[in-house]
Amino acid sequence: MDYPKARRITQRHIAERAAVSQSVVSLVLNGKADAISRIPKGTRDRVMAVIRETGYVADPAARRLAGVGNKIFGVFTYEPAFADNSTDFYTPLLLGIEAKAEELGCDLLMFTSAPVENGRRRIFHENNRLALADGCLLLGREMAHDDLLRLVESRLPFVAVGRRDVEGVPYVGVDYVAATSELARRARELGHERFYYLHFDSPAESVRDRKRAMDDLRALPFVEVAIRASDGTDIAADWAAIREFRPTVLFVDRAERAESLYRLATEAGLAIPGDLSMVVLEETSQADGRGVDFTRLSPPRGLLGSSAVGLLGRILSSNDNPSGSELRTLLDCEVKDGATLAVPNKGNVL
Amino acid sequence: MDYPKARRITQRHIAERAAVSQSVVSLVLNGKADAISRIPKGTRDRVMAVIRETGYVADPAARRLAGVGNKIFGVFTYEPAFADNSTDFYTPLLLGIEAKAEELGCDLLMFTSAPVENGRRRIFHENNRLALADGCLLLGREMAHDDLLRLVESRLPFVAVGRRDVEGVPYVGVDYVAATSELARRARELGHERFYYLHFDSPAESVRDRKRAMDDLRALPFVEVAIRASDGTDIAADWAAIREFRPTVLFVDRAERAESLYRLATEAGLAIPGDLSMVVLEETSQADGRGVDFTRLSPPRGLLGSSAVGLLGRILSSNDNPSGSELRTLLDCEVKDGATLAVPNKGNVL
DNA sequence: CTGAAAGCGCTTACAG
DNA sequence: CTGAAAGCGCTTACAG
Numbered sequence: 155m156d157y158p159k160a161r162r163i164t165q166r167h168i169a170e171r172a173a174v175s176q177s178v179v180s181l182v183l184n185g186k187a188d189a190i191s192r193i194p195k196g197t198r199d200r201v202m203a204v205i206r207e208t209g210y211v212a213d214p215a216a217r218r219l220a221g222v223g224n225k226i227f228g229v230f231t232y233e234p235a236f237a238d239n240s241t242d243f244y245t246p247l248l249l250g251i252e253a254k255a256e257e258l259g260c261d262l263l264m265f266t267s268a269p270v271e272n273g274r275r276r277i278f279h280e281n282n283r284l285a286l287a288d289g290c291l292l293l294g295r296e297m298a299h300d301d302l303l304r305l306v307e308s309r310l311p312f313v314a315v316g317r318r319d320v321e322g323v324p325y326v327g328v329d330y331v332a333a334t335s336e337l338a339r340r341a342r343e344l345g346h347e348r349f350y351y352l353h354f355d356s357p358a359e360s361v362r363d364r365k366r367a368m369d370d371l372r373a374l375p376f377v378e379v380a381i382r383a384s385d386g387t388d389i390a391a392d393w394a395a396i397r398e399f400r401p402t403v404l405f406v407d408r409a410e411r412a413e414s415l416y417r418l419a420t421e422a423g424l425a426i427p428g429d430l431s432m433v434v435l436e437e438t439s440q441a442d443g444r445g446v447d448f449t450r451l452s453p454p455r456g457l458l459g460s461s462a463v464g465l466l467g468r469i470l471s472s473n474d475n476p477s478g479s480e481l482r483t484l485l486d487c488e489v490k491d492g493a494t495l496a497v498p499n500k501g502n503v504l
Numbered sequence: 505m506d507y508p509k510a511r512r513i514t515q516r517h518i519a520e521r522a523a524v525s526q527s528v529v530s531l532v533l534n535g536k537a538d539a540i541s542r543i544p545k546g547t548r549d550r551v552m553a554v555i556r557e558t559g560y561v562a563d564p565a566a567r568r569l570a571g572v573g574n575k576i577f578g579v580f581t582y583e584p585a586f587a588d589n590s591t592d593f594y595t596p597l598l599l600g601i602e603a604k605a606e607e608l609g610c611d612l613l614m615f616t617s618a619p620v621e622n623g624r625r626r627i628f629h630e631n632n633r634l635a636l637a638d639g640c641l642l643l644g645r646e647m648a649h650d651d652l653l654r655l656v657e658s659r660l661p662f663v664a665v666g667r668r669d670v671e672g673v674p675y676v677g678v679d680y681v682a683a684t685s686e687l688a689r690r691a692r693e694l695g696h697e698r699f700y701y702l703h704f705d706s707p708a709e710s711v712r713d714r715k716r717a718m719d720d721l722r723a724l725p726f727v728e729v730a731i732r733a734s735d736g737t738d739i740a741a742d743w744a745a746i747r748e749f750r751p752t753v754l755f756v757d758r759a760e761r762a763e764s765l766y767r768l769a770t771e772a773g774l775a776i777p778g779d780l781s782m783v784v785l786e787e788t789s790q791a792d793g794r795g796v797d798f799t800r801l802s803p804p805r806g807l808l809g810s811s812a813v814g815l816l817g818r819i820l821s822s823n824d825n826p827s828g829s830e831l832r833t834l835l836d837c838e839v840k841d842g843a844t845l846a847v848p849n850k851g852n853v854l
Numbered sequence: 855c856t857g858a859a860a861g862c863g864c865t866t867a868c869a870g
Numbered sequence: 871c872t873g874a875a876a877g878c879g880c881t882t883a884c885a886g
Binding site: 212262264 | 512559561562563564565566568569574575576591595599602605606609610611612613614615616617619620628630631632633634635636
């Protein structure tokens, strides 16, 4: 793809018309305060007038090459953001990111060109345009840890959305451990003692955090917890495994699976929540208003996005030095009361 | 001993390690076929090996400055895309854009930094990063025609999403005239003779196109058409005006208003569609599944986005020359049968 | 076949 | 106070 040479106005043109040298134009435009103050006001005004007349704007590529920032934040999504099943997840995140970027006066460079291999994107591909960004935002449930290490090494400032278990990676994440524990606590208080947790089979931090909270449950007296990883391809098998354990409450980390299990349960004649309570550890789909009103977690996705942009902005700003704990922020996760968690029926019918 | 500052790998480094000159590296990387063919295969392989080892990627800013394309498409949205009431409109569009960009291997530069004035963005603001993009996509219901003219003049290749009445502006739009006429034809066939059209008070092309179709209706025998522009601030007044005309069918261009009018009508004891049929000339909100199932237009938003990206790609490609009509494409708009258009009751009760 | 060099448009130390 | 110049990393016509 060739770049059709648009006749651009340059600082040389401005300089000619204002009868100064090109460097004075550059100085007036973005010199340091004390350098500018040495230029007589008359000269400054003359230059500014010509700039306004001509609508001159500095070429960002040249600025970049000369080593200054451009207020461009790269956005990299590990899973393709536009895939239908990711829309619910990414849209609120991206809205938060955009809102904050607008507030900071930043442009957003979406790295849609990263090639997809095995369902995930490769960030360091040939011809990646990472260097055009002042810093970068990383989104995705799973991120390859070697990519993250390489990014740290590259010195490109970046912020991951979601907690990451990699040394030196700044992130803004969600406190899934606390929120999951809170839901478990509520279930326990209602009298549940047999917990089943069906979770996605993934090494992602957000998956592991939820699992840790469920694991910790075992320390409580009278509580029994069964945990099963599932790749989601055989829900019927998952359901069979669940029934065998005879839980009174079922935790599921993915809303879509919860829907399937809900159907299987009701088809089997079970009353939810009476015979079996259900809890979902993520937000349910907003797409249709007809879904089950699950008791669930509702991560603050908009805030997550805007906070990540805010943190990246602070990292890039020379007169701001985020502390170690600010570089590793966890946001509180809201619990939404739905209609699927209640006191268990007396006789367990499963 | 001082460590050399961890710097970017450049072509010079590659050249040193492969024992060639820097220009040979550049040639191997992106020279024309006949130039490359003159470099012995051994040399080429040596250079490529070093490039692979080091993971070298050309600096896009330098490439840009040297005058070649970067496969970056700018995306400019006149209305802030993240505003809550625009999400329904922009999201499918952006999904289509992203999908096609990924297919073409392009990155997307979202101009979120454009300052908002009076609810719309200014594209030519100081420090705009337009020049970083190979070409640009323009989204928005209304676009300032002087901005468009200036853009044409700037020679930056661009494509507008939505038909535009400005000389030299390439676009991909929706054929609202045909689709609106089709809906009117159906209403006429069902026996409707008194049409009311309430439309947004805006000079936008998409608004004018729908209005033209409604205007054309007047040519039909027995048909009476009343048309009212509304800024949406006083729906009650709009409803009063509608009642006074006693239409049997009400066309509305905005789904949100149609919802309000539907409420007013049913509160007034009217049966819809019996006493009053309603037709909406845009897609209704997907946000909740509980809205009215309007008979309506459903513009192909995803396709609109991907087609616009495709067209921009063709414009930028040197070996492709879109014809005049391809530069001004209108897509067919689907009509969705809902529950609000039917044969009118015998006695008009309005 | 390969290298030296000009040039893209900027920033910024340096010299008048 | 202001200008000439080096340098950022690349592409590409031009000379050997």
